[in-house]
Amino acid sequence: PNVKLVTSDNEEFVVDFRIAKMSVTVSRLMEAMNMSETDDASLLSNSIPLPNVTKAVMARVIEWCEKHKNDEPKEEKENDKRGRTTHVVSDWDKEFLKNDEFGRLCQLMGAANYLEIKGLFNDISQTIANMIHGKKSDEIAEMFNIHCDLTEAEKKEIRKKTAWCED
Amino acid sequence: MQYFPVVIMEREPILESDLSQLSIKNEEMKLIEDLPYELLWEIFDRTPESISNIRLISRLFKSLVDEYALSRKCMRLVDYVQFNFESGNARAMSVVINIEERFKNLFELRFKLRNPDIELTRRLQRADYGVTLGYFLEFNVVNDQSYLMLLRETMGESLKTVIVNENSNFNQAKSSFVSAFLEDVHFDKLQCQFNYLSEQKFTFLVNLMANGNLRKLHLMVEYVTLADPVESLVRLSSLATTISVTQLSVNGLAEDALLFFGKTGFNWAPTFIEMMNRRCDKLNVHSDYAQFMQKDHADLLKEKLPKIKKKIWFCTSCECYEDKFEYTENGSEIKYVKCNNFERFLSVKHLLRVGE
Structure with missing residues (x-):
């Protein structure tokens, strides 16, 4: 069975029920609208509105979900929420995200968060973190396309204030 | 009866096969500063060694990092x-x-x-x-x-x-x-x-x-x-x-x-x-x-x-048996091990926990 998802820019996506269920948000909405896998009429007569996702972002989200629809669900330990987050991005996911610019990754991250697709959210946030890792502040600023409004003297002062006594 | 907004579509629905033709336009792109704080914090959590450098990006990022660092609900350090x-x-x-x-x-x-x-x-x-x-x-x-x-x-x-x-x-x-x-x-x-x-x-x-x-x-x-x-x-x-x-x-x-x-x-x-x-x-x-x-x-x-x-997983120091043994009973492995002259153990472990 298929489910209709409607984006903020009024684009309709027809996706497999299993893919729709990968999003906790969509699952909840389907439940609230009494849409079930065994009731074709309910699926045909309803669309799921997703006002926080644009069509371009939705397309990327669905592409990711297609690849991961058969993944085993990962057990999340109780302490993981504020515990240390270590997530290994698979080769396919690296390839999938490698050409996305920062702005696009941020959009995708926001969508994954809104749709509550944990695996995609982890992939994106880890990818952004990996891009930042090991870079100096001006390199990160360039990547983020941010103009630095701190002077060199101010930067020096900030470093001085937070330096450890032995550094 | 519950009411849910229904969006009336004027265009044909996009099929999954058409997805690759879509691209995200530059003007739609979101800046990293626009992300909600909790999402930025999620990124900071994953690269804590970069915190000092992120803090020097701009005044805004300095204040974002400081707020993150002052949170009591910081990840486990x-x-x-x-x-x-x-x-x-x-x-x-x-x-x-x-x-x-x-x-x-x-x-x-x-x-x-x-x-x-x-x-x-x-x-x-x-x-x-x-x-x-x-x-x-x-x-x-x-x-x-x-x-x-x-x-x-x-x-x-x-x-x-x-x-x-x-x-x-x-x-x-x-x-x-x-x-x-x-x-x-x-x-x-x-x-x-x-x-x-x-x-x-x-x-x-x-x-x-x-x-x-x-x-x-x-x-x-x-x-x-x-x-x-x-x-x-x-x-x-x-x-x-x-x-x-x-x-x-x-x-x-x-x-x-x-x-x-x-x-x-x-x-x-x-x-x-x-x-x-x-x-x-x-x-x-x-x-x-x-x-x-x-x-x-x-x-x-x-x-x-x-x-x-x-x-269960159970192990105790024990020197009461002459010879080592190992057998399975009721889904548990029962084992007597002599590691060396000084260390001897009796263990009873569920078969699914033997490797712990």
Whole structure:
């Protein structure tokens, strides 16, 4: 069975029920609208509105979900929420995200968060973190396309204030 | 009847096969500054070593990082915090806070933002162990309260392990301080070493366990002066899922003594079985006096433990059998191992937990 998802820019996506269920948000909405896998009429007569996702972002989200629809669900330990987050991005996911610019990754991250697709959210946030890792502040600023409004003297002062006594 | 907004489509729906033709336009792109704070924090969590550099990107990022670093709900930074009840002074103690090297920048930023005074920073001595760092502080439990609360806030609300070494210098002021320091702090494991385990120390231990919401306890003792050591061990088994109890050697006592946890020649098997019927499902018993586990006690464990209706993991020091053995019963592996001339163990492990 298929489910209709409607984006903020009024684009309709027809996706497999299993893919729709990968999003906790969509699952909840389907439940609230009494849409079930065994009731074709309910699926045909309803669309799921997703006002926080644009069509371009939705397309990327669905592409990711297609690849991961058969993944085993990962057990999340109780302490993981504020515990240390270590997530290994698979080769396919690296390839999938490698050409996305920062702005696009941020959009995708926001969508994954809104749709509550944990695996995609982890992939994106880890990818952004990996891009930042090991870079100096001006390199990160360039990547983020941010103009630095701190002077060199101010930067020096900030470093001085937070330096450890032995550094 | 419930109403849900229905969007009327004028265009044909996009099929999955058309997805690759779509692209995201530049004007639609979102800036990283536009992300909600909690999403930015998610990124910071994953690259804590970059915090100092992210902070220098711009004024906005400096304030974002500072807010993140000052949050009490920071991710877990501390591997272990170790309290030593120093001798010589009724109020003197020391603490070691151990963290992974990659959390150094964030930990130190959390400390400095709360306390910019370089003199106070100097009191906290840093030792570099390669992949981990230790921060060491000697303090007075009464006079240094504010400094210690600063340290507590820096640590955050969650850590992995708490270690308490009382070194025969336990007193009310010190134990009250440790309890207050750890109030509302979550930790997975508690490791305590007591030269003399008294009622007062046992109460302190139980309170720490209840407060920390912990899963693992490692208790090491020499002398036990509890009124009812059996009931005390059973009580602990209701407070943790994994328990390790070690009877350390006692000065002057012969190696063939039958001592374990304050009792000599006592059959502990029924107590261990009772413990495994409580919250505890993993029990590791070690005694420097391995003969405390006599053959009829061990036989009882071999018979009863496989019948417990949960996936247990049990191991005890044991020297009562001549030859090693291994067999399966009721979904559990029962094994007697001689590691070397000194270490011999009896284990009863559910087959799914053999590899632990």
